[in-house]
Amino acid sequence: MKEVVFIVNPxxxxxxxxxxxxxxxxxxKEKIEFEVYYSKRAGHAKKLAAHLAIEKQHPFLLxxxxGDGTIHEVVNGIISHPHVIIAxxxxxxxxxxSRGYKLPQNPQKCARIIFDRMSTNI
Structure with a gap:
């Protein structure tokens, strides 16, 4: 399983x-090891994502x-780093x-799908 990092907008x-x-x-916590970072203000998730992409020069799941702003910032933070896999x-x-990509609206269901697929595809 690849390294897993979360950026959470509390x-x-x-x-x-x-x-x-x-x-x-x-x-x-019962299933995988991971790192978690919390965004603290507008623009911070983008900086965190960019920093992590530069720091980790190997493929990892971010x-x-x-909400929409959080995913927007994270994608923009890693846009020039093709080794980063986004979820x-x-x-x-x-x-x-999430609606545009037909993702489940239930966050726990989304998390289960991500990690079920990780164990088989990533």
């Missing part, structure tokens, strides 16, 4: 994303947890990105 959905993350984290767990208010 402020998404007026703070509800942090509660969502806490549930997902509990589920994941999972954004938050998304929707935990925002609108989640237009």
């Amino acid at each position: 402020a998404a959905k007026n703070g509800a994303a942090l509660r969502t993350w806490n549930k997902i984290e509990k589920m994941l 999972v954004a947890v938050g 998304y767990i929707p935990a925002g208010s609108g989640n237009d990105f």
Whole structure:
């Protein structure tokens, strides 16, 4: 299994994303090892993603947890780093990105799908 890193926006959905993350984290701790970073302000997720992409010169899975703004920042942070694999767990208010890609709206279901596929495909 590849290295897994999460960037979580605890402020998404007026703070509800942090509660969502806490549930997902509990589920994941039993299954995999991972790193987690929390964005602290607008633009911070992009900086975190870029820093991680430069620091880790090997393929790894970067999972954004938050809303549309969070996934937007993470993608823009790694855009010139093809070794980074992106996944998304929707935990925002609108989640237009996840609807556009027909991802499950339930964050725990999204997490299960990501890690089921990781064990077979990635």
